[in-house]
Amino acid sequence: MGIIKEIHNLYLKKEITVREVIEKYLKNIENWEPHVHAFLTVNLDYIEREIKRVEGLKFNEDLTLYGIPVAIKDNILTEGLLTTCASKILANFIPPYDAEVIRRLKEKGAIIIGKTNLDEFAMGSSTENSAFGPTKNPWDLERVPGGSSGGSAVAIATGESPLALGSDTGGSIRQPASFTGVIGLKPTYGLVSRYGLVAFASSLDQIGPFARKVEDLAIILQVIAGYDPKDSTSLPYSPPNYLDSLGKSVKGWKIGIPKEMWERGVEDSVLEVLDSALKVLRDLGVELIEISLPTVEYALPTYYLIATSEASSNLARYDGIHYGYRNKNQKDLISLYKVSRGEGFGSEVKRRIILGTYALSAGYYDAYYLKATKVRTLIRQDFESAFRKVDLIISPTSPVLPFRLGERIEDPLKMYLIDILTIPVNLAGIPAISVPAGFKDNLPIGLQFMGPFFSEDKLLQISYAFQKLMDFSEKYPNTVEGL
């Protein structure tokens, strides 16, 4: 049974109140936060108002998230609740409205328990780029939890929250899910409204959920998925009932193993653990077929041209006038821009703005940005032709185990390479999920399932079948004594 159902049963039997559930999670937060720093904001006044609001609703079947806490990545706008993007430039930003996903969660009775840590503006793979200090991996406090949605992933891994939202531009939901032993889904581009998500790279960004159990992930996805006229990239599509696909057989499904994503650069320990995951898939009656995705080799440079170009444009608004921190001692406009941005942004964000501005500048646009958009089309076509032969594709989520804090932060290229297996999915716009598939030396390893556009139901179906045979959802980290 999923955690949502478990809590709802207790509500129905009147064995526990909404306040008691929230207090239990707040206690977990109090215990874990000094060790992991998953949250940037937990505002007790805000939570008190939300408890009262939900207590005023009458619990019924339609309120699928009634009295359930959800942790939110701090680049998703929450009305009246600090939203910093882990950047000094937005250190005091209190949004005047809710993102569409937040509106939908609240409408279904959810309670936003806090805002989680991330790499500044979601740029990074370790949560070390947060201006407010890194998040630690609860399985080994000297290691990173992945990123950029590291805080949301850790909140699930520790049990500080049963559900969380993150954003995934190049792997930022799936990679931290893999590093912390939880499930993370990046939906099809256009399935979940990005209205109120602070933009990093608009043609790639998607909001998606984290959970410990597939049932819970299906329920929260149902709430946030579906057309929103306020987001011009939202697609007019009515999602199926995701819970309906759980429990159905996956026998006879064909799953592609792209040799390019298993051969080069994947650590032996990852391959070793995933070998038993492949056996589980065979036990489920799935046929594993070797395939080739020849263009994924170009995904990394393509991504770093497109993502940085879009970032340089999106981040222009933080000029100390429209938005963001302002250095008040400047005498003219240009120095106000320069000094405010210079002091407000961290070094990775500056690096991306410079790279993106260069790729978009006259004389280089055709050679870099335009070319990258063409390669992107080839990558998408590669996936499309693969999906004519197979139902789904699998790969390791990350080529490496969770690494030590500080180990890669000095070398951007080394950090960028971490996302080599998640980035192709964003460029193609397709959905993918990372599911815990085993442990090596008590460090979690995730398996990534990728599917065609709008195959979230299938991804949930296979993940559910897989989790039935390989279930780590009851396994919690015990690095902190007494917890």
Ligand code: GLN
């Ligand atoms: N690590 C990748 C980057 O730094 C992806 C980040 C993300 O998905 N938000 O761009």
